[in-house]
Amino acid sequence: MSRKTLRVRGVTRTFPGSGRAGPTLALQPTDLTVQPGEFVAILGPSGCGKSTLLRIVAGLDRPTAGTLTLDEAPIAAPGPDRGMVFQSYTLFPWLTVAENIAYGLRERGLPPAEQRAIVDRFLARTGLTGFAEHWPRQLSGGMQQRTALARALANDPEILLLDEPFGALDHQTRELMQELLLEIWEADRKTVLFVTHDIDEAIFLANRVIVMSARPGRIKAEVEVPLSYPREWTVKTTPEFGALKARLMAEIREEVRKAIG
Structure with missing residues (x-):
């Protein structure tokens, strides 16, 4: 289970202009606080900055102003304490499924036997045991995201x-991936920040x-989900x-109207 609190304070992001723009x-x-073990979803119309905020938390972008901390330690760059999954398929095409999963473990210098044990565990948890030696191009979209x-x-x-992470998947695969993610979260209670x-x-x-x-x-x-x-x-x-759903839809529709003028 996660043990660290994420705190976002006064974070802004302005992108510089180019040409006449x-x-x-x-x-x-x-301002946002995410407690250990929470599963927080971020909703909003296209272009509202939700992915920008997530990238700043990941350390892939820098805020124009404000601070971010994970248990009082400043966030200024990517780090192993934050794991990122993108909408687009971001596997290394020259690595097998098992090698992709082991990538961060190799970078950390874990012994090969420990790497294999961890990889085998997560292959099993994500239903990929029979595909360890497959290349990404041989996988469906859902399997790539797994x-x-x-x-x-x-x-x-x-x-x-x-x-x-499931935006490019068909409806049935998307629902199965939601159930898989929820099953893993219910077992581990990792802190999750999820843009959708x-x-x-x-919900x-x-x-x-x-x-x-x-x-x-x-x-x-901010809407609590009491389910x-x-x-x-x-x-x-x-x-x-x-x-x-009705409450959140009303909130989003109001913002979409503003966005389209």
Whole structure:
């Protein structure tokens, strides 16, 4: 289980202009605290800065102003305490499934026997045991994302950061991946920060949903999800789920209207 608290304080991001285009304010001053073991989803219209915020937490981008800490340690660069899974398939095509999962372990210098044991464990947890020696090009989209998830988890990060990881998958595969992620989270209680456009996905997975405004993004609302775990897909048919969906949809529709003018 994760043990460290993420604190985002007054974080902004302005992208410099080019040519005749002026600078773009992507993220207004943002404060966010994510407690150990929380599963927090971030919702918002396209271009609202949610992925920018996630990249800043990952250390892949730098804020224009503000501070980020993980248990009081400043975040200034990528690190093994944060595991990232992107929407696009980001596996190394020249490495097998097992080698992709072991990548971070090799970089940390773990002994080969320990690497193999960890890789075997996550191959089993993600249903990829029979595909250890396959190349990424031989996998379906869902299997590639399972590999990416296993690679991130194998490093045992404090926080798992997911940027619309299932957005490119078909509906059935997406739902199966949601159930797999939730099963892993319920077992390990890693801290998760999950960016998505899908309201159903946010409610099904998270115990708290952050709603962001249209650009320049700011946190407009924080909505607790009082649905108990473990969660089955049938929770989506309940009145409680429907009420949460209606509330979040109203928040998002208001921001989408602003975004399209």
